[in-house]
Amino acid sequence: MKKRILAILFLTATLSSCQDFLNLKPAYQISDQSFYQNQNDFETALVGVYSTSRELYRGSAIQYIGELSTDNTEIQWSSPSADEMQLDQNGVTATNAFVRSIWNTCLYTISQSTNLLNRIDAVNFDQTAKNRIKGEAQFLRAFSYFYLVRLFGNVPITTQTFSSPAQVAAADLTLKPKEEVYKLILADLTSAETLLPATLNADKTRASQMTVKALLGKVYLTQLSYDLAATKLKEVIDSKQYSLVADYKSLSTNGNVNLPETLLEVDYLSGQTLGNNYSSLFTPAITSMAIFPGNAQGSGRIVPTLDLIKAYENSDARKAISVNDSVLLIGGKKSYSRYGLKFVDFKAVDPGDGSVSFTILRYADVLLMYAEVLNEQGKTTDALPYINQVRQRVKLPVLAGLSQADLRLALERERRVEFLYEGHRWFDLVRTGRAQTVLNAHYVSQKLNFSVQDFEVLFPIPQAEIDLNPKLKQNPGY
Structure with a gap:
Protein backbone atom coordinates (compact mmCIF):
# COMPACT_ATOMS: atom_id res chain seq x y z
CA MET A 1 0.00 0.00 0.00
CA LYS A 2 2.85 2.41 0.87
CA LYS A 3 4.40 1.76 -2.52
CA ARG A 4 1.08 2.48 -4.21
CA ILE A 5 0.65 5.78 -2.38
CA LEU A 6 4.19 6.78 -3.31
CA ALA A 7 3.43 5.95 -6.94
CA ILE A 8 0.34 8.16 -6.85
CA LEU A 9 2.28 10.99 -5.23
CA PHE A 10 5.01 10.61 -7.86
CA LEU A 11 2.39 10.83 -10.61
CA THR A 12 0.96 13.92 -8.93
CA ALA A 13 4.41 15.48 -8.84
CA THR A 14 4.96 14.58 -12.48
CA LEU A 15 1.68 16.19 -13.44
CA SER A 16 2.64 19.30 -11.49
CA SER A 17 6.03 19.50 -13.16
CA CYS A 18 4.46 19.36 -16.62
CA GLN A 19 1.60 21.71 -15.80
CA ASP A 20 2.87 24.32 -18.26
CA PHE A 21 2.88 21.68 -20.97
CA LEU A 22 -0.62 20.50 -20.15
CA ASN A 23 -1.93 24.06 -20.18
CA LEU A 24 -0.62 24.87 -23.64
CA LYS A 25 -3.83 25.12 -25.64
CA PRO A 26 -4.03 24.89 -28.60
CA ALA A 27 -1.35 22.23 -28.94
CA TYR A 28 0.38 23.89 -31.88
CA GLN A 29 1.86 26.38 -29.36
CA ILE A 30 4.18 23.61 -28.10
CA SER A 31 7.60 24.27 -29.60
CA ASP A 32 9.67 21.42 -31.01
CA GLN A 33 12.74 23.42 -29.92
CA SER A 34 11.68 23.46 -26.27
CA PHE A 35 9.85 20.17 -25.95
CA TYR A 36 9.73 16.69 -27.51
CA GLN A 37 13.52 16.46 -27.28
CA ASN A 38 14.06 13.19 -25.42
CA GLN A 39 12.36 10.16 -23.89
CA ASN A 40 11.44 12.03 -20.72
CA ASP A 41 9.58 14.66 -22.76
CA PHE A 42 7.52 11.99 -24.47
CA GLU A 43 6.85 10.20 -21.19
CA THR A 44 5.61 13.51 -19.77
CA ALA A 45 3.48 14.14 -22.84
CA LEU A 46 1.93 10.68 -22.51
CA VAL A 47 1.02 11.39 -18.89
CA GLY A 48 -0.73 14.48 -20.21
CA VAL A 49 -2.74 12.42 -22.67
CA TYR A 50 -3.84 10.02 -19.94
CA SER A 51 -4.69 12.95 -17.69
CA THR A 52 -6.99 14.42 -20.32
CA SER A 53 -8.72 11.14 -21.18
CA ARG A 54 -9.49 10.45 -17.51
CA GLU A 55 -11.64 13.58 -17.36
CA LEU A 56 -14.35 11.44 -18.98
CA TYR A 57 -14.67 9.68 -15.63
CA ARG A 58 -13.50 12.24 -13.10
CA GLY A 59 -16.15 14.65 -14.40
CA SER A 60 -18.69 11.76 -14.48
CA ALA A 61 -19.80 12.52 -18.05
CA ILE A 62 -19.69 8.81 -18.93
CA GLN A 63 -21.84 7.93 -15.91
CA TYR A 64 -24.37 10.57 -16.90
CA ILE A 65 -24.51 9.33 -20.50
CA GLY A 66 -24.11 5.61 -19.86
CA GLU A 67 -26.38 5.31 -16.81
CA LEU A 68 -28.71 8.31 -16.31
CA SER A 69 -29.93 8.16 -19.91
CA THR A 70 -31.10 4.56 -19.37
CA ASP A 71 -33.49 2.55 -17.23
CA ASN A 72 -30.70 1.94 -14.69
CA THR A 73 -30.80 5.24 -12.84
CA GLU A 74 -32.80 8.42 -12.32
CA ILE A 75 -32.56 11.79 -10.59
CA GLN A 76 -33.72 11.91 -7.00
CA TRP A 77 -32.63 15.47 -6.26
CA SER A 78 -35.38 18.12 -6.21
CA SER A 79 -33.43 20.79 -8.11
CA PRO A 80 -31.49 19.16 -10.95
CA SER A 81 -29.92 21.14 -13.76
CA ALA A 82 -31.56 21.35 -17.17
CA ASP A 83 -28.71 19.26 -18.60
CA GLU A 84 -29.30 16.50 -16.05
CA MET A 85 -33.04 16.50 -16.71
CA GLN A 86 -32.44 16.21 -20.45
CA LEU A 87 -30.52 12.99 -19.94
CA ASP A 88 -32.99 11.58 -17.44
CA GLN A 89 -35.97 12.35 -19.67
CA ASN A 90 -34.39 11.57 -23.04
CA GLY A 91 -34.70 15.15 -24.22
CA VAL A 92 -31.06 15.93 -24.93
CA THR A 93 -30.37 19.13 -26.87
CA ALA A 94 -27.29 20.37 -28.69
CA THR A 95 -26.44 22.66 -25.76
CA ASN A 96 -26.13 19.84 -23.19
CA ALA A 97 -22.97 20.36 -21.14
CA PHE A 98 -22.28 16.65 -20.55
CA VAL A 99 -22.47 15.89 -24.27
CA ARG A 100 -20.10 18.75 -25.05
CA SER A 101 -17.73 17.61 -22.27
CA ILE A 102 -17.35 14.18 -23.86
CA TRP A 103 -16.92 15.69 -27.33
CA ASN A 104 -14.21 18.12 -26.16
CA THR A 105 -12.39 15.64 -23.92
CA CYS A 106 -12.20 13.00 -26.62
CA LEU A 107 -11.08 15.40 -29.34
CA TYR A 108 -8.47 16.98 -27.09
CA THR A 109 -7.15 13.51 -26.17
CA ILE A 110 -7.01 12.70 -29.88
CA SER A 111 -5.12 15.95 -30.60
CA GLN A 112 -2.59 15.31 -27.83
CA SER A 113 -2.06 11.72 -29.00
CA THR A 114 -1.57 12.84 -32.58
CA ASN A 115 0.94 15.54 -31.64
CA LEU A 116 2.98 12.97 -29.74
CA LEU A 117 2.79 10.34 -32.48
CA ASN A 118 3.74 12.76 -35.26
CA ARG A 119 6.89 13.87 -33.41
CA ILE A 120 8.23 10.74 -31.73
CA ASP A 121 9.95 9.09 -34.70
CA ALA A 122 12.12 12.16 -35.26
CA VAL A 123 13.75 11.78 -31.83
CA ASN A 124 16.30 9.09 -31.06
CA PHE A 125 15.95 7.13 -27.82
CA ASP A 126 15.46 3.55 -26.65
CA GLN A 127 13.31 1.73 -29.23
CA THR A 128 11.52 -0.46 -26.70
CA ALA A 129 10.45 2.60 -24.73
CA LYS A 130 9.51 4.40 -27.94
CA ASN A 131 7.31 1.49 -29.05
CA ARG A 132 5.54 1.42 -25.70
CA ILE A 133 4.84 5.16 -25.74
CA LYS A 134 3.57 4.97 -29.32
CA GLY A 135 1.37 1.99 -28.53
CA GLU A 136 -0.23 3.66 -25.53
CA ALA A 137 -0.82 6.89 -27.47
CA GLN A 138 -2.44 4.95 -30.32
CA PHE A 139 -4.63 3.12 -27.83
CA LEU A 140 -5.78 6.38 -26.25
CA ARG A 141 -6.56 7.92 -29.63
CA ALA A 142 -8.54 4.87 -30.71
CA PHE A 143 -10.29 4.71 -27.32
CA SER A 144 -11.42 8.33 -27.69
CA TYR A 145 -12.59 7.88 -31.28
CA PHE A 146 -14.53 4.78 -30.19
CA TYR A 147 -16.53 6.84 -27.71
CA LEU A 148 -17.13 9.54 -30.32
CA VAL A 149 -18.28 7.25 -33.11
CA ARG A 150 -20.70 5.37 -30.85
CA LEU A 151 -22.20 8.54 -29.42
CA PHE A 152 -22.23 10.84 -32.45
CA GLY A 153 -21.83 8.66 -35.54
CA ASN A 154 -19.91 10.71 -38.10
CA VAL A 155 -17.13 12.80 -36.50
CA PRO A 156 -14.12 14.84 -37.65
CA ILE A 157 -10.90 12.95 -38.38
CA THR A 158 -7.43 14.42 -38.44
CA THR A 159 -3.98 12.91 -38.04
CA GLN A 160 -2.30 16.25 -38.71
CA THR A 161 -0.16 18.28 -36.32
CA PHE A 162 -0.99 21.95 -36.66
CA SER A 163 1.73 24.60 -36.39
CA SER A 164 -0.46 27.69 -36.77
CA PRO A 165 -4.08 28.85 -36.49
CA ALA A 166 -4.10 29.22 -40.28
CA GLN A 167 -3.41 25.51 -40.67
CA VAL A 168 -6.26 24.73 -38.31
CA ALA A 169 -8.61 26.96 -40.32
CA ALA A 170 -7.54 25.37 -43.59
CA ALA A 171 -7.83 21.79 -42.38
CA ASP A 172 -10.66 19.50 -43.41
CA LEU A 173 -12.52 19.17 -40.13
CA THR A 174 -15.84 18.15 -41.61
CA LEU A 175 -17.70 15.12 -40.31
CA LYS A 176 -16.37 11.90 -41.79
CA PRO A 177 -18.45 8.73 -42.27
CA LYS A 178 -18.37 6.41 -39.27
CA GLU A 179 -16.83 3.71 -41.48
CA GLU A 180 -13.73 5.90 -41.86
CA VAL A 181 -13.65 6.49 -38.12
CA TYR A 182 -13.73 2.75 -37.43
CA LYS A 183 -10.96 2.25 -40.00
CA LEU A 184 -8.74 4.63 -38.04
CA ILE A 185 -9.69 3.01 -34.72
CA LEU A 186 -8.76 -0.44 -36.00
CA ALA A 187 -5.52 0.80 -37.56
CA ASP A 188 -4.44 2.38 -34.28
CA LEU A 189 -5.36 -0.64 -32.18
CA THR A 190 -3.78 -3.23 -34.47
CA SER A 191 -0.58 -1.17 -34.47
CA ALA A 192 -0.66 -0.70 -30.69
CA GLU A 193 -1.16 -4.43 -30.29
CA THR A 194 2.21 -5.09 -31.94
CA LEU A 195 4.05 -2.26 -30.18
CA LEU A 196 3.11 -3.01 -26.58
CA PRO A 197 4.89 -5.88 -24.80
CA ALA A 198 3.01 -9.12 -24.19
CA THR A 199 3.84 -9.06 -20.48
CA LEU A 200 1.21 -7.73 -18.11
CA ASN A 201 1.62 -4.11 -17.12
CA ALA A 202 1.58 -4.02 -13.32
CA ASP A 203 0.19 -0.47 -13.38
CA LYS A 204 -3.36 -0.90 -14.61
CA THR A 205 -3.92 2.82 -15.05
CA ARG A 206 -1.90 2.30 -18.25
CA ALA A 207 -2.82 0.25 -21.30
CA SER A 208 -1.10 -3.07 -21.91
CA GLN A 209 -1.25 -5.40 -24.89
CA MET A 210 -4.24 -7.30 -23.50
CA THR A 211 -6.06 -4.02 -22.84
CA VAL A 212 -5.69 -3.32 -26.54
CA LYS A 213 -6.92 -6.79 -27.51
CA ALA A 214 -9.96 -6.43 -25.24
CA LEU A 215 -10.86 -3.09 -26.80
CA LEU A 216 -10.33 -4.58 -30.26
CA GLY A 217 -12.79 -7.31 -29.31
CA LYS A 218 -15.33 -4.72 -28.19
CA VAL A 219 -14.88 -2.70 -31.39
CA TYR A 220 -15.36 -5.79 -33.57
CA LEU A 221 -18.40 -6.80 -31.50
CA THR A 222 -19.90 -3.34 -31.95
CA GLN A 223 -19.37 -3.70 -35.70
CA LEU A 224 -21.02 -7.16 -35.52
CA SER A 225 -17.79 -8.73 -36.81
CA TYR A 226 -18.21 -11.77 -34.60
CA ASP A 227 -15.38 -13.92 -35.97
CA LEU A 228 -12.82 -11.16 -35.47
CA ALA A 229 -14.21 -10.32 -32.04
CA ALA A 230 -14.05 -13.96 -30.98
CA THR A 231 -10.38 -14.20 -31.91
CA LYS A 232 -9.30 -11.15 -29.90
CA LEU A 233 -11.43 -11.89 -26.84
CA LYS A 234 -10.23 -15.49 -26.75
CA GLU A 235 -6.63 -14.28 -26.85
CA VAL A 236 -7.28 -12.27 -23.69
CA ILE A 237 -8.88 -15.28 -22.01
CA ASP A 238 -6.12 -17.67 -23.10
CA SER A 239 -3.40 -15.30 -21.88
CA LYS A 240 -4.43 -16.17 -18.30
CA GLN A 241 -3.22 -12.74 -17.21
CA TYR A 242 -6.62 -11.95 -15.66
CA SER A 243 -9.16 -13.71 -13.47
CA LEU A 244 -12.42 -12.93 -11.70
CA VAL A 245 -11.87 -11.80 -8.13
CA ALA A 246 -13.68 -13.95 -5.57
CA ASP A 247 -15.29 -11.00 -3.79
CA TYR A 248 -17.45 -8.88 -6.10
CA LYS A 249 -17.51 -6.07 -3.53
CA SER A 250 -13.75 -5.62 -3.76
CA LEU A 251 -14.18 -4.36 -7.33
CA SER A 252 -15.81 -1.10 -6.30
CA THR A 253 -14.78 -0.21 -2.77
CA ASN A 254 -11.71 1.27 -1.08
CA GLY A 255 -8.49 -0.48 -2.08
CA ASN A 256 -9.71 -1.67 -5.50
CA VAL A 257 -6.36 -0.98 -7.15
CA ASN A 258 -4.59 -3.28 -9.64
CA LEU A 259 -6.96 -6.18 -9.02
CA PRO A 260 -6.51 -9.44 -11.01
CA GLU A 261 -9.80 -8.71 -12.82
CA THR A 262 -8.89 -5.20 -13.96
CA LEU A 263 -7.63 -4.43 -17.45
CA LEU A 264 -7.80 -0.62 -17.21
CA GLU A 265 -8.66 1.68 -14.32
CA VAL A 266 -8.59 5.29 -13.14
CA ASP A 267 -7.14 5.85 -9.67
CA TYR A 268 -8.17 8.68 -7.37
CA LEU A 269 -6.70 10.30 -4.29
CA SER A 270 -8.99 12.16 -1.88
CA GLY A 271 -7.96 15.17 0.14
CA GLN A 272 -5.95 16.82 -2.66
CA THR A 273 -8.75 17.64 -5.13
CA LEU A 274 -7.74 14.48 -7.00
CA GLY A 275 -10.83 12.50 -6.00
CA ASN A 276 -14.07 11.65 -7.80
CA ASN A 277 -17.63 12.81 -7.10
CA TYR A 278 -19.33 9.40 -7.27
CA SER A 279 -20.05 9.33 -3.54
CA SER A 280 -22.12 12.46 -3.96
CA LEU A 281 -23.83 11.59 -7.25
CA PHE A 282 -24.92 8.08 -6.30
CA THR A 283 -26.23 8.77 -2.76
CA PRO A 284 -29.34 10.59 -1.46
CA ALA A 285 -29.69 14.34 -1.03
CA ILE A 286 -30.83 13.88 2.57
CA THR A 287 -29.41 16.34 5.11
CA SER A 288 -30.11 14.06 8.10
CA MET A 289 -28.50 10.86 6.80
CA ALA A 290 -25.60 9.27 8.64
CA ILE A 291 -23.64 7.21 6.12
CA PHE A 292 -20.56 9.45 5.75
CA PRO A 293 -18.11 10.86 8.31
CA GLY A 294 -19.54 14.12 9.64
CA ASN A 295 -22.97 13.07 8.32
CA ALA A 296 -22.35 14.67 4.94
CA GLN A 297 -25.14 14.40 2.39
CA GLY A 298 -25.14 13.21 -1.19
CA SER A 299 -26.75 14.91 -4.16
CA GLY A 300 -29.08 12.18 -5.47
CA ARG A 301 -28.26 12.89 -9.09
CA ILE A 302 -27.73 9.31 -10.35
CA VAL A 303 -29.62 6.86 -8.13
CA PRO A 304 -30.99 3.38 -9.02
CA THR A 305 -34.47 3.03 -10.45
CA LEU A 306 -36.93 0.65 -8.86
CA ASP A 307 -36.86 -1.25 -12.16
CA LEU A 308 -33.11 -1.79 -11.76
CA ILE A 309 -33.48 -3.06 -8.21
CA LYS A 310 -36.10 -5.54 -9.39
CA ALA A 311 -33.76 -6.78 -12.12
CA TYR A 312 -31.61 -8.68 -9.62
CA GLU A 313 -32.41 -12.34 -9.11
CA ASN A 314 -33.41 -13.25 -5.56
CA SER A 315 -30.12 -14.89 -4.64
CA ASP A 316 -27.85 -12.45 -6.49
CA ALA A 317 -25.10 -11.36 -4.09
CA ARG A 318 -24.45 -8.29 -6.24
CA LYS A 319 -27.68 -6.61 -5.14
CA ALA A 320 -26.66 -5.91 -1.54
CA ILE A 321 -23.23 -4.81 -2.78
CA SER A 322 -24.47 -2.51 -5.52
CA VAL A 323 -27.68 -0.83 -4.29
CA ASN A 324 -29.63 -0.06 -1.15
CA ASP A 325 -33.12 1.26 -0.48
CA SER A 326 -32.77 2.03 3.22
CA VAL A 327 -30.66 4.95 4.40
CA LEU A 328 -29.53 5.38 8.01
CA LEU A 329 -30.51 8.70 9.58
CA ILE A 330 -28.70 10.64 12.31
CA GLY A 331 -31.23 9.61 14.97
CA GLY A 332 -30.68 5.94 14.28
CA LYS A 333 -33.84 5.36 12.26
CA LYS A 334 -33.88 4.36 8.61
CA SER A 335 -35.71 5.96 5.72
CA TYR A 336 -36.66 4.51 2.34
CA SER A 337 -34.42 5.97 -0.33
CA ARG A 338 -32.74 4.18 -3.21
CA TYR A 339 -29.05 4.80 -3.70
CA GLY A 340 -25.91 3.27 -5.16
CA LEU A 341 -23.09 1.62 -3.25
CA LYS A 342 -20.55 0.85 -5.98
CA PHE A 343 -17.62 3.28 -6.14
CA VAL A 344 -18.96 5.17 -3.13
CA ASP A 345 -16.22 6.08 -0.65
CA PHE A 346 -17.94 5.75 2.72
CA LYS A 347 -14.72 6.93 4.39
CA ALA A 348 -14.73 10.25 2.54
CA VAL A 349 -15.26 13.38 4.61
CA ASP A 350 -16.29 15.12 1.40
CA PRO A 351 -18.51 12.91 -0.83
CA GLY A 352 -17.36 14.98 -3.79
CA ASP A 353 -13.76 13.88 -3.23
CA GLY A 354 -13.80 10.08 -3.11
CA SER A 355 -10.78 7.79 -3.47
CA VAL A 356 -12.34 4.58 -4.85
CA SER A 357 -10.82 3.70 -8.22
CA PHE A 358 -13.03 3.41 -11.30
CA THR A 359 -12.73 0.39 -13.58
CA ILE A 360 -12.94 1.11 -17.31
CA LEU A 361 -12.33 -2.43 -18.59
CA ALA A 435 -32.36 0.72 -26.87
CA GLN A 436 -35.77 1.79 -28.12
CA THR A 437 -37.57 -1.41 -27.15
CA VAL A 438 -36.16 -1.52 -23.62
CA LEU A 439 -36.18 2.17 -22.77
CA ASN A 440 -39.58 2.93 -24.27
CA ALA A 441 -41.08 0.00 -22.37
CA HIS A 442 -39.49 1.39 -19.20
CA TYR A 443 -41.03 4.81 -19.79
CA VAL A 444 -44.45 3.28 -20.39
CA SER A 445 -44.20 1.18 -17.22
CA GLN A 446 -43.43 4.33 -15.24
CA LYS A 447 -46.26 6.25 -16.95
CA LEU A 448 -43.71 8.72 -18.28
CA ASN A 449 -44.34 10.66 -21.46
CA PHE A 450 -40.85 10.09 -22.87
CA SER A 451 -39.64 7.98 -25.76
CA VAL A 452 -36.50 7.17 -27.74
CA GLN A 453 -37.01 7.94 -31.41
CA ASP A 454 -34.89 6.53 -34.23
CA PHE A 455 -32.57 9.54 -34.44
CA GLU A 456 -31.99 9.61 -30.69
CA VAL A 457 -29.72 6.57 -30.61
CA LEU A 458 -27.10 9.18 -31.55
CA PHE A 459 -26.46 12.35 -29.56
CA PRO A 460 -26.42 15.86 -31.06
CA ILE A 461 -23.20 17.51 -32.15
CA PRO A 462 -22.61 20.26 -29.54
CA GLN A 463 -24.00 23.51 -30.89
CA ALA A 464 -21.06 25.48 -29.52
CA GLU A 465 -18.74 23.37 -31.68
CA ILE A 466 -20.86 24.00 -34.76
CA ASP A 467 -20.73 27.72 -33.99
CA LEU A 468 -16.94 27.53 -33.81
CA ASN A 469 -16.63 25.28 -36.85
CA PRO A 470 -19.43 25.85 -39.40
CA LYS A 471 -18.03 22.90 -41.39
CA LEU A 472 -19.76 20.62 -38.87
CA LYS A 473 -23.34 19.64 -39.61
CA GLN A 474 -25.88 18.71 -36.94
CA ASN A 475 -27.06 15.12 -36.65
CA PRO A 476 -30.54 14.60 -38.15
CA GLY A 477 -33.47 15.25 -35.85
CA TYR A 478 -31.76 17.81 -33.62
Missing part, protein backbone atom coordinates in the same frame (compact mmCIF):
# COMPACT_ATOMS: atom_id res chain seq x y z
CA ARG A 362 -12.36 -5.69 -16.66
CA TYR A 363 -12.25 -9.42 -17.24
CA ALA A 364 -15.96 -10.04 -16.56
CA ASP A 365 -16.68 -7.82 -19.57
CA VAL A 366 -14.36 -9.95 -21.70
CA LEU A 367 -16.14 -13.15 -20.60
CA LEU A 368 -19.62 -11.77 -21.26
CA MET A 369 -18.62 -10.28 -24.61
CA TYR A 370 -17.13 -13.63 -25.61
CA ALA A 371 -20.36 -15.38 -24.60
CA GLU A 372 -22.30 -12.87 -26.71
CA VAL A 373 -20.03 -13.46 -29.70
CA LEU A 374 -20.34 -17.24 -29.50
CA ASN A 375 -24.11 -16.99 -29.15
CA GLU A 376 -24.36 -14.77 -32.23
CA GLN A 377 -22.26 -17.31 -34.11
CA GLY A 378 -24.89 -19.92 -33.28
CA LYS A 379 -22.69 -21.58 -30.63
CA THR A 380 -25.11 -21.08 -27.74
CA THR A 381 -24.06 -24.18 -25.83
CA ASP A 382 -20.41 -23.16 -26.06
CA ALA A 383 -21.30 -19.67 -24.82
CA LEU A 384 -22.96 -20.77 -21.59
CA PRO A 385 -19.79 -21.55 -19.56
CA TYR A 386 -18.61 -17.96 -19.99
CA ILE A 387 -21.74 -16.30 -18.65
CA ASN A 388 -21.88 -18.97 -15.95
CA GLN A 389 -18.38 -18.03 -14.72
CA VAL A 390 -19.69 -14.56 -13.97
CA ARG A 391 -22.85 -15.92 -12.34
CA GLN A 392 -21.08 -18.49 -10.19
CA ARG A 393 -18.85 -15.81 -8.71
CA VAL A 394 -21.97 -14.35 -7.03
CA LYS A 395 -23.48 -17.77 -6.16
CA LEU A 396 -26.16 -17.77 -8.85
CA PRO A 397 -27.27 -21.04 -10.46
CA VAL A 398 -25.76 -21.89 -13.81
CA LEU A 399 -27.81 -21.43 -16.96
CA ALA A 400 -28.45 -24.42 -19.21
CA GLY A 401 -30.53 -25.38 -22.22
CA LEU A 402 -31.18 -21.82 -23.40
CA SER A 403 -32.06 -20.94 -26.97
CA GLN A 404 -30.09 -18.28 -28.80
CA ALA A 405 -32.86 -15.72 -28.18
CA ASP A 406 -33.08 -16.64 -24.51
CA LEU A 407 -29.34 -16.27 -24.03
CA ARG A 408 -29.42 -12.85 -25.67
CA LEU A 409 -31.87 -11.68 -23.02
CA ALA A 410 -29.94 -13.42 -20.26
CA LEU A 411 -26.75 -11.63 -21.32
CA GLU A 412 -28.58 -8.32 -21.44
CA ARG A 413 -29.78 -8.79 -17.90
CA GLU A 414 -26.43 -10.09 -16.69
CA ARG A 415 -24.55 -7.14 -18.11
CA ARG A 416 -27.07 -4.74 -16.60
CA VAL A 417 -26.54 -5.86 -13.01
CA GLU A 418 -22.87 -6.80 -13.34
CA PHE A 419 -21.80 -3.42 -14.71
CA LEU A 420 -24.17 -1.04 -12.93
CA TYR A 421 -22.52 2.40 -12.59
CA GLU A 422 -19.70 1.41 -14.94
CA GLY A 423 -21.17 3.28 -17.90
CA HIS A 424 -22.00 0.29 -20.13
CA ARG A 425 -25.82 0.22 -20.22
CA TRP A 426 -26.47 2.81 -22.96
CA PHE A 427 -23.78 1.38 -25.24
CA ASP A 428 -24.96 -2.20 -24.68
CA LEU A 429 -28.56 -1.39 -25.59
CA VAL A 430 -27.57 0.55 -28.70
CA ARG A 431 -25.11 -2.13 -29.83
CA THR A 432 -27.73 -4.87 -29.61
CA GLY A 433 -30.43 -2.75 -31.24
CA ARG A 434 -32.52 -2.91 -28.08
